[in-house]
Amino acid sequence: MxxxxxxxxxxxxxxxxxxxxxxxxxxxxxxxxxxxxxxxxxxxxxxxxxSVPHENYMGHTTYMVEDGDTLRTVLNKTRINLADLLEYNSLDDIHLEAGTSLEVPIVSGTDYMS
Structure with a gap:
């Protein structure tokens, strides 16, 4: 885990x-x-x-961090969990800055698309 x-x-x-x-x-x-x-x-x-449910990924999209975004708003907008975001971007930590591009997995059962 x-x-x-x-x-x-x-x-x-x-x-x-x-x-x-x-x-x-x-x-x-x-x-x-x-x-x-x-x-x-x-x-x-x-x-x-x-957990990172790789078998549930249906591909990926790019999310551009916007002014005022927090980790919570990005996770809520993309409807994924923190581990998925960290794993998919090969990160140990996230420092959100407007204009940063994040790769976001499209998880089965969600409707987020950039």
């Missing part, structure tokens, strides 16, 4: 993290067997699980 280490911040909940990273709450629970995911503490590091 590919994990993104995430440091819990004020106001984080399982639901908010699942929405931010486009993954099910249950996946976060399963990936953190030794963490009380019902009582998250600020500063605690948890695993945000991510």
């Amino acid at each position: 590919y994990c993104i280490n995430y440091v819990i911040k004020q106001g984080d909940t399982l639901y908010s993290l699942s929405r931010k990273y486009n993954i099910p709450v249950e996946a976060i629970i399963i990936a953190n067997p030794f963490v009380n995911v019902y009582n998250l503490r600020i500063g605690e590091v948890i695993c945000i699980p991510a």
Whole structure:
């Protein structure tokens, strides 16, 4: 399993993290067997699980980062999860800058097209 280490911040909940990273709450629970995911503490590091369903890719398209884009808006617009974006672009980290071109997999069941 590919994990993104995430440091819990004020106001984080399982639901908010699942929405931010486009993954099910249950996946976060399963990936953190030794963490009380019902009582998250600020500063605690948890695993945000991510799988890359290559078999579900139907090709790819290019997404041009726009002014005001955040990681969350890019993931929501493209309807993929963070791991897919990182893996498809061979990145360990994303620094979004307007005008940056990202390769975005088209995942089966989504309707994003640039």
